[in-house]
Amino acid sequence: MEYIYSAMVLYSAGKDITEDAVKAVLTAAGVDADAAKIKALVASLEGVNIADAIANAAVAAPAAAPAAGAAPAAADAPAKAEEPEVEQVSEEDAAAGLSALFG
Numbered sequence: 001m002e003y004i005y006s007a008m009v010l011y012s013a014g015k016d017i018t019e020d021a022v023k024a025v026l027t028a029a030g031v032d033a034d035a036a037k038i039k040a041l042v043a044s045l046e047g048v049n050i051a052d053a054i055a056n057a058a059v060a061a062p063a064a065a066p067a068a069g070a071a072p073a074a075a076d077a078p079a080k081a082e083e084p085e086v087e088q089v090s091e092e093d094a095a096a097g098l099s100a101l102f103g
Helices: 002-012 019-028 035-045 050-069 071-076 091-102
Strands: none
Touching: 002 019, 002 035, 019 035
């Protein structure tokens, strides 16, 4: 999470989110920075409009609240779809499958 937080700090400060900048923030926070994680973070944020992402995330959270409030009413209604059956596997079958993995 500290990698994402470092990108958010840079965004909030109006700075470019670069590998060097992320590493500097992490180092200043006392985190042993992993170059591969930093590179992956910067690459994944390339072309992303962070302001839009924050706005969409902020809208999605309150939208979930009314659905949770409507759940008791839905519980009174009869079930429309049945859940699929889950196949039970015995311990012997599971052990046989594991032994095939390890020879």
